Amino acid sequence: GAGVSQSPSNKVTEKGKDVELRCDPISGHTALYWYRQSLGQGLEFLIYFQGNSAPDKSGLPSDRFSAERTGGSVSTLTIQRTQQEDSAVYLCASSLKGIKAGGSYEQYFGPGTRLTVT
Amino acid sequence: KNQVEQSPQSLIILEGKNCTLQCNYTVSPFSNLRWYKQDTGRGPVSLTIMTFSENTKSNGRYTATLDADTKQSSLHITASQLSDSASYICVVSGETGGFKTIFGAGTRLFVKA
Numbered sequence: 001g002a003g004v005s006q007s008p009s010n011k012v013t014e015k016g017k018d019v020e021l022r023c024d025p026i027s028g029h030t031a032l033y034w035y036r037q038s039l040g041q042g043l044e045f046l047i048y049f050q051g052n053s054a055p056d057k058s059g060l061p062s063d064r065f066s067a068e069r070t071g072g073s074v075s076t077l078t079i080q081r082t083q084q085e086d087s088a089v090y091l092c093a094s095s096l097k098g099i100k101a102g103g104s105y106e107q108y109f110g111p112g113t114r115l116t117v118t
Numbered sequence: 119k120n121q122v123e124q125s126p127q128s129l130i131i132l133e134g135k136n137c138t139l140q141c142n143y144t145v146s147p148f149s150n151l152r153w154y155k156q157d158t159g160r161g162p163v164s165l166t167i168m169t170f171s172e173n174t175k176s177n178g179r180y181t182a183t184l185d186a187d188t189k190q191s192s193l194h195i196t197a198s199q200l201s202d203s204a205s206y207i208c209v210v211s212g213e214t215g216g217f218k219t220i221f222g223a224g225t226r227l228f229v230k231a
Binding site for chain 2: 004042
C-alpha cells in the first residue's frame with residue numbers, strides 16, 4: 001500500500017492476556033517508530049528501529065513491552081500480561097531515513113490500533 | 119528537562135475566522151520543529167517542518183513561525199474551514215545522540231459553522 005498500515009484497528013482484551021500489534025511501514029523506509037497515545041495525552045515514544053542497528057528501546061514503559069522488526073520491514077509490538085493502564089491508541093510511523101543516517105526524518109503515521117484492556 | 123508545551127489546550131472558532139496556536143519548547147540541542155494535524159481516529163499528518171535557520175514556513179492556509187532564540191513556534195490558520203477541526207501537535211526533535219523527539223499534548227481545534 002501507499003501508506004503505513006496497522007492491524008488490528010481495534011483490539012479488546014482481558015487483563016492479563018498477551019496482545020500483538022502489527023505495523024507495515026512504507027516500502028523502502030528504513031526507520032520505524034512505535035508510539036502510545038492515551039486519551040487526551042500527547043504521543044509517548046516507545047521504541048525506534050533504524051536499519052540493522054540495535055533498536056532504541058528507551059521509551060518502553062516496562063519489561064512487559066517488546067517489539068521486533070523482521071527483515072527490516074514489518075514490526076510487531078507485543079504487550080504481555082496486559083493491564084488496564086495499557087489501554088491507549090498505539091501508533092506506528094516510518095521514515096525514509098532515521099537520525100543516525102543524518103537525513104530527513106519526516107515521519108508518516110499509520111491509523112493506529114486502539115487497545116482496550118478490560 | 120526536555121518539554122514541549124502547547125496552548126491553548128482547546129479552541130473554538132467560527133468558520134472563516136483566523137486563529138493562532140502556540141508552542142513553547144525547551145528541547146536542547148534543537149534540530150527541527152514540526153506541526154502535525156491529527157483528525158479524530160487517524161494518525162498525525164505533517165503540515166510543516168522547520169530547522170533552526172528557518173523562521174517561517176507555509177503550507178496552503180497554514181503558516182508556521184519559529185523563533186529559535188525564544189524557543190517559541192506558532193501555527194496560524196487562515197480562513198478556517200470545518201475540515202480544520204482536529205488536534206494540532208507540535209513536535210520538537212533534538213540534534214544527535216539517539217532518538218530525542220518530544221511531542222506536545224496538542225491543541226484541539228473546533229471550527230463551527
